[in-house]
Amino acid sequence: MNADSDVWPWLWVPVTIVAAALQVGRNAIQRGLTEELGTLGATQVRFLFGLPFACLFFLLAWWLTKAPWPSLTPEFLLFTFIGGSAQITATALMLAAMRLRDFVVVTVWIKTEPLQIALFGVLVLSDPLGYGTGAAIVVATLGVVWMAYQPRQSGSGGESVYKPVLLGLAAASAFAVAAVGFRGAILSLPDGNFLVRASWALVCGLFYQSLVLAIWLTWRDPATWQRCLKAWRISIWGGFLGAAGSQAWFIGFALTTAANVRTLALVEVFFAHFLSKRFFDGRTTTQEKIGMALIVVGVAGLLWLQT
Numbered sequence: 167m168n169a170d171s172d173v174w175p176w177l178w179v180p181v182t183i184v185a186a187a188l189q190v191g192r193n194a195i196q197r198g199l200t201e202e203l204g205t206l207g208a209t210q211v212r213f214l215f216g217l218p219f220a221c222l223f224f225l226l227a228w229w230l231t232k233a234p235w236p237s238l239t240p241e242f243l244l245f246t247f248i249g250g251s252a253q254i255t256a257t258a259l260m261l262a263a264m265r266l267r268d269f270v271v272v273t274v275w276i277k278t279e280p281l282q283i284a285l286f287g288v289l290v291l292s293d294p295l296g297y298g299t300g301a302a303i304v305v306a307t308l309g310v311v312w313m314a315y316q317p318r319q320s321g322s323g324g325e326s327v328y329k330p331v332l333l334g335l336a337a338a339s340a341f342a343v344a345a346v347g348f349r350g351a352i353l354s355l356p357d358g359n360f361l362v363r364a365s366w367a368l369v370c371g372l373f374y375q376s377l378v379l380a381i382w383l384t385w386r387d388p389a390t391w392q393r394c395l396k397a398w399r400i401s402i403w404g405g406f407l408g409a410a411g412s413q414a415w416f417i418g419f420a421l422t423t424a425a426n427v428r429t430l431a432l433v434e435v436f437f438a439h440f441l442s443k444r445f446f447d448g449r450t451t452t453q454e455k456i457g458m459a460l461i462v463v464g465v466a467g468l469l470w471l472q473t
Contacts, residue, residue, distance in 0.1 A: 188411030215408075236355050236358065246371050280425055281303050372409070
């Protein structure tokens with residue numbers, strides 16, 4: 167693992183930026199499908215239609231590098247289960263929040279994920295937390311609070327104001343668990359080419375996620391399952407963007423910490439802002455812009471302190 171990061175010390179930076187751009191495109195497609203397929207149906211699109219592309223990426227990496235076929239160790243399977251389950255939950259929560267609130271603002275709430283990864287590192291792994299890192303977390307968290315706060319208006323709406331905030335922050339927590347889980351899966355594989363290990367983790371993760379949701383939808387909501395299959399013309403693009411973006415994320419996880427990758431992924435906020443204005447006629451208030459700026463400062467500071 168260290169050898170990979172020594173040979174490719176900055177590869178994770180452009181890879182993460184590409185992943186963030188691809189993820190915004192995938193989220194936009196999923197957001198459009200949510201009205202037709204519901205939250206779980208749109209979530210399944212990401213996994214089911216991304217799996218064939220992930221298999222293609224893996225086979226290409228395996229063929230080009232001539233690396234040995236990766237194994238399925240108990241530790242790898244456990245981390246894949248944790249990461250895959252958390253990502254299913256996170257995606258469903260994210261799409262539910264996007265049904266209630268502006269596309270770009272929900273994306274910003276989810277971008278509290280790198281801060282939560284840093285905190286999980288302290289609580290679970292006893293990672294050191296310096297004063298500078300703590301200050302960066304406080305600034306970014308203040309940005310989230312600033313964006314989310316709206317005075318309760320008499321006679322209505324208090325619950326509708328805070329529900330998407332809670333959904334977005336819960337999605338961020340689940341995405342943080344997923345990132346740590348998938349990085350753990352990649353690290354648990356025997357030494358080998360980082361492209362093959364990252365691609366193998368992606369294939370196994372998507373296979374598990376597709377299987378779980380296919381069983382659930384067949385059992386609980388067969389009509390939605392049928393609509394998912396019929397919507398393949400648009401879903402295949404969501405699958406491609408999702409698989410390509412996840413491939414880039416996993417390469418980043420193979421080369422550096424999940425906190426580094428997800429912190430740099432803040433650029434997704436700006437991609438989402440452009441997409442929201444261009445296609446969804448999104449509106450961002452001055453209050454929300456100030457909150458975004460604080461999050462940018464906080465997360466950028468966190469990244470600087472970790473490099």
